[in-house]
Amino acid sequence: MRAVVLVGGIGTRLRPLTYSVPKPMLPVGHVSIIERLITNLVGGGVTDVTLALGFKPEPFIEAFPDGTCAGAQLRYAVEPEPLDTAGAIRFAAEAVGIDDTFVVANGDVLTDLDISALVDFHRSHGAEATLHLIAVDDPSAFGVVAIDDDGRVRRFVEKPAAGTEPSNLINAGTYVLEASVLGRIPTGRKVSIERSTFPAIVAEGLAYAYATDDYWIDTGMPDLYLAANLDLVSGRRSGQSCVGVHPAASVHPTALVERSVVAAGTCVANDARVVDSVLLAGATIGAGSCLSRSVVMGRIGAGATVHDSVIGADGAVADGEHIAHQRRPDPARP
Ligand code: GDD
Ligand code: MG
Numbered sequence: 001m002r003a004v005v006l007v008g009g010i011g012t013r014l015r016p017l018t019y020s021v022p023k024p025m026l027p028v029g030h031v032s033i034i035e036r037l038i039t040n041l042v043g044g045g046v047t048d049v050t051l052a053l054g055f056k057p058e059p060f061i062e063a064f065p066d067g068t069c070a071g072a073q074l075r076y077a078v079e080p081e082p083l084d085t086a087g088a089i090r091f092a093a094e095a096v097g098i099d100d101t102f103v104v105a106n107g108d109v110l111t112d113l114d115i116s117a118l119v120d121f122h123r124s125h126g127a128e129a130t131l132h133l134i135a136v137d138d139p140s141a142f143g144v145v146a147i148d149d150d151g152r153v154r155r156f157v158e159k160p161a162a163g164t165e166p167s168n169l170i171n172a173g174t175y176v177l178e179a180s181v182l183g184r185i186p187t188g189r190k191v192s193i194e195r196s197t198f199p200a201i202v203a204e205g206l207a208y209a210y211a212t213d214d215y216w217i218d219t220g221m222p223d224l225y226l227a228a229n230l231d232l233v234s235g236r237r238s239g240q241s242c243v244g245v246h247p248a249a250s251v252h253p254t255a256l257v258e259r260s261v262v263a264a265g266t267c268v269a270n271d272a273r274v275v276d277s278v279l280l281a282g283a284t285i286g287a288g289s290c291l292s293r294s295v296v297m298g299r300i301g302a303g304a305t306v307h308d309s310v311i312g313a314d315g316a317v318a319d320g321e322h323i324a325h326q327r328r329p330d331p332a333r334p
Contacts, residue, residue: 011055
């Protein structure tokens with residue numbers, strides 16, 4: 001089975017982290033999101049993965065120098081300009097000659113979904129497109145899907161206004177598609193699979209959906225990216241875990257690290273306290289500083305306190321400074 005993974009978005013909501021690293025290349029529990037995602041695809045029978053690239057393609061190509069990832073053959077399709085989700089799928093599928101049933105995944109989603117079960121469901125229902133669904137409390141930030149008892153999709157509405165959602169089931173970002181879907185996507189311009197292609201397939205009664213209660217998280221926002229990491233280190237994710245402090249991190253013996261992920265190539269000085277946080281390669285944490293619920297790539301000064309903040313590779317917190325709910329550099333400033 002072949003798959004197309006969408007990894008060409010610019011990762012706006014994860015800025016400033018994505019100024020230096022494209023979203024799917026960010027690590028979750030020391031392993032990149034894309035590698036975790038492909039590992040799950042391979043577990044479900046995918047053997048060949050095409051990365052639909054646009055924004056910052058080089059880090060992906062450099063990360064897998066032998067052209068394989070988790071045992072899958074990797075291929076790359078780099079869009080000349082962003083084509084949005086459906087445009088990217090068609091561009092990538094045609095670049096590698098996909099002409100049969102295939103899998104598509106949003107490149108920022110981590111899930112334990114059994115892909116082979118999704119493919120079986122798709123085939124047994126004679127669907128043209130089958131979507132994986134997850135139930136959430138607040139669906140309005142997602143594609144929201146209403147289904148009949150047999151799984152046929154009645155309605156797909158992308159990011160409806162709060163209070164108008166037709167159900168609490170959301171598009172979880174993994175699909176099985178027939179090659180015929182490609183012919184529905186106009187070429188040479190941006191096309192959204194969520195806003196145009198799926199609604200058209202739904203109108204013809206050919207879209208089905210498969211709801212599960214598997215582990216699922218879209219890592220594309222700072223609090224969720226943090227949660228995806230903490231889920232692994234706290235044992236909240238059944239069957240998967242990670243060490244908190246990577247053996248190649250430099251953590252002073254008097255520093256305290258609690259419920260946090262500390263990457264290789266970070267430096268935590270004496271008496272620093274790091275709680276419920278993620279330190280990424282390049283982070284330096286000053287002596288006696290105190291960090292909580294934050295993601296850091298940059299420099300935290302001595303004696304600083306940092307709460308619920310995101311510090312990018314070029315971000316810094318001065319010695320003795322106290323901050324909360326900030327992003328540095330601030331993506332809102334030009
Ligand atoms: N190649 C390419 N080109 N990839 C793109 C482009 C593009 O122009 N635009 C977006 N992508 C990729 C992103 O990199 C990401 O992996 C995926 O497409 C989805 O884009 P997001 O920006 O993360 O979308 P979202 O999270 O707001 O919503 C999507 O995911 C939700 C589930 O997490 C939608 O599919 C929703 O319907 C869904 O509920
Ligand atoms: Mg997303």
